Amino acid sequence: MITRDVKYNILFKQYKNRIFGYSIYMLKDKDDAEDAAQEALIRIWENLDKFNLMAAKTWILRTTHNICIDKLRRRKREFDNTISINENIEETIGDESSTNNPFTNTYLRMMNKKINEHIEELPENLKSVFVLYEVQGFKYKEISKILDIPINSVKVYLLRARKKLQEGLREYEAA
Amino acid sequence: MKQHKLNSEEIDLIINAAYNDLSLINKLRAYLLINKNEEAKRIYDEYKETAESVKEITQYEMSEELEHKIKNIIGLKTEERRSFVTDLYSLIIMKPVAASLTAVLLVITISTSVLLNNNRTVENNNYSQAEIEMAELHTKQALEMVSSILTNTSNKVRKDILKNTVSSEINKGINIVNQLFIEGEKNEN
Structure with a gap:
């Protein structure tokens, strides 16, 4: 029997980079992206029994998108200026295609x-x-x-x- | 050759062609346009270069540190040992279409083989009682013939070949050896 932990690990492994990548593009800041990814992954754990696993892909990305939008709105309220691209982002690019x-x-x-x-x-x-x-x-x-x-x-x-x-x-x- | 000015719909078509994001018919339309019109070709090349770069973009990767942090917050152990069931489950979740197709194919294959096998059994059961009895009789006769051939062969081997051919030759050999011993003893004396 597949346990809740195993289910979560499957989803975690499959979507962690997608969630993090999407958050980086949306928030343009590594620290904020990490916060958003953490929040999204915790929400997946909390709602693991509520959503259909076959439709997990869209649920997960919709949740991530909503978290990013919330963060952007909050940021807009807090600072009313544009935020420069975080130089640390470069470090997080994977080396899958490196030759x-x-x-x-x-x-x-x-x-x-x-x-x-x-x-x-x-x-x-x-x-x-x-x-x-x-x-x-x-x-x-x-x-x-x-x-x-x-x-x-x-x-x-x-x-x-x-x-x-x-x-x-x-x-x-x-x- | 005079070339017409591209309208916005044609430009959109060319852009989508550069990103390889068109239906077959629209691909043909775009191809014809690009080959006929220099401006279309220029736009296509420009967007194509960007599209290729976009396709080369590498995914961002989450750091292990963050991974551990999240799992600690949740209270989850580091990933459990992977098993066949886990892998299968993962495949079903991540590639539902492929998994469904495989399952359907498997069901079709099994059903077909079961049906074919059943039909063969049904065919076998279509023989009448008389036909079955006749077949049994023929089988018995065939077995009796084989049995008599084997008995004859066995008798021939035991009586003729072993007794006359093999034993006589062995006897001859033993006689020769005896003769040699006797002559040897005489010479020693």
Whole structure:
């Protein structure tokens, strides 16, 4: 018989990086992202018996998204200024795609960093859709459930995010 | 060749093509557009480069320190030893479609084999009593024939081959050895 602990460990292992990654993109700060991930993972434990495990994916990401939005609102109230990107974020990038070639490694890291910085600068609504679709690999339908918006809005936001990202990169290249 | 100015719908199509996010028909439309129009090709290349970089993005990883911290708060032991059941359960949760398909395939395979086997049994049971008796008779006759052949062979081996061929040769050999012993003793004397 599968115990509650085993169930949780399966979900924990499967979603910890997704939760943490999504929080970093949304909050642009490692410490805040860690807080959000911790909160989300504790909520999963508390609600393990309440939600359907087959639908866990959307439930978990919706919870994470709501926690991030709450944090952003609180932050907006506390400071009314923009927050710079935390330099520590770089340290947390995994080395799954690293190769033995130092040039390729450096190039990939630079590209990753540049793209990530521009993704982080996207408006919240566009960023959440873009990260969920392009980085985390969710489908339109799943994103629609996570963010509680119609599928057409997901498509529109995604296209806007792609355009906005390109604009940002174009400006960066020109500067 | 004069090229038409792209409208917003065409630009959106090209952007989605660069991100490989189109249906087959729209892919064809985009392909034709990109090949016909230089501006379309330029936009496609620009977005394609970004799309490829986006696909290369590596996932952020949660630190082990944070992992332990969360598990301590919850009061959970560090991960239990993985078992087949855990792995299976994990597969079902994470890949429900693949797991369902596998299960359906397994059920179909088992059902088909069971049905085929049952049909074969039914076919076997379709013989009449007379046919079964005839088959038994034929089997008995065949077994009797085999038995008589084996008995004949056994008798031939025991009486003819062993007695006349093998024993006589052995006797000849023993006689020769005896003769040699006798002659040897004579020579010694």
